[in-house]
Amino acid sequence: MATLRILVSLLALSAGPASALTVSELDAGEYSSDWSSPTLIANGTSAISGTGTAGDTDIFAVGGLASGAQVLTLSLSGADAFTDSYLNGGGSIRYSSTPFAHNWDGLNPGDFGISYDPFQAVSVSNNLTASRSITLDSSFGGTLYLAMIFTYGNAPLSYGIDLSSALLPGDPLVESPSAVPLPATAPLLLTALAGLLLMRRRQPRAG
Template structure:
């Protein structure tokens, strides 16, 4: 887990403070399932991408978000795992402004679930995708603890938590005005001009 935290932090440093960053479980390795030691997501991250199957739990601590009331969007999909037969999977979400101690801590914005029968028409209840909203109230202080708890299913589900609406605006880079330096060739240029003026002055005297 320590290696994972270092990798996530390094990705943020490479991206820079003013650029948005997506963190994927496929790139950084398994997210933490330890309630007291969540995966640390660097400030400036705009999307958390992961995969979960029955029995998996992914737990995060996301800092550096805007405080106050806002809505985050969680999207889930079983399309990558679909093999042509019936597919299902689901679980629950927990979130909090305070660190988790147990799996019942925090709030549940609603369970998620996907059930898809390829022999039936696609509908709201028969789909490979699902979406959930996480509504943060006015007391939210800018640090989010989030747990994705996968409790059932016959296939893994991909998910993406969109944090872009909660990112703090980046401060514009303001540089103090400074003297414009002469290019490296300026001394040579000035010497050449002085020589031309000297030659012209001699020609003028000779004439």
Template structure:
């Protein structure tokens, strides 16, 4: 690969925004169950996944949030664990902008509850539930997901922002400095290619 392709690739990489990250409990080890010592989730993470059953507590600290963040959504699902018959599980979510000082400290975001029954007469209930925490101007958030009863559940915590919530693109988007660098580099490569062809001709 010649030099102009290396330069082009480097300029494109510089212009693209860094991708948001996902943290999984299975990949990073069990999240803390100690209210005063949460698992710290690094800035730039927009998705956290975990699981728990009755008696389990996951306590996490979301860092590096900014003014674009409008809230947190937590989706609960038992679909991976249900086979037949009755399924029941549930608990509570608490949150705080300050470190938790004791168990059950903070503000309640509400409860989650899954009750599902499948029988020859049909199905009742749902294998999914969702909680949302509205935020504004928060830079750090402490969250405790408390499974108080029942079978195992998966959860996916998503950081919602102005950008991800937008349904329609803006009519005009100003170019960032890195995008300007990309355009300048592409123009230079085009000029280099034209001069080279002229010399070869």
């Protein structure tokens, strides 16, 4: 019981106030491409980032957002993949307030894409970066199902989905094991627990 009480105390000390979180594909692992089983994104997440190339589909279920009309921003970049030659890539977005069942479900706010020729002047149509808006209407209920569908391109594109404008004030952070990595304090807590258990085993039994 003493060991359990100490562990609970350590957990309490490590728990700070809830804060916004960025979910990265680099940390979380490959996002789901299954329309009936999207990657679950934790409440309190302020941004989602990932990469995609032709043939990839990343599908998310984002809960705990503010209800009502609002605009979310999707940013794209091919800068990490640029190799001094022509670069292009893109696809389409699907979003819905109800779960997807098929790849034609939901609404399409427009296609996205990047086209860049290093031998031409940089312009809106010749650029390594681009952005797209996702406009949610007044009927939006706080849960967003979102799909990034990459249909063409000769290089992977990085993307970021900004959810910060849709976060509820003071919304508690609820971790989703499919998308959110362990907090940085978790290895320390596990090490402390192992040490306490080892010390307890080494204690001589009272006669």
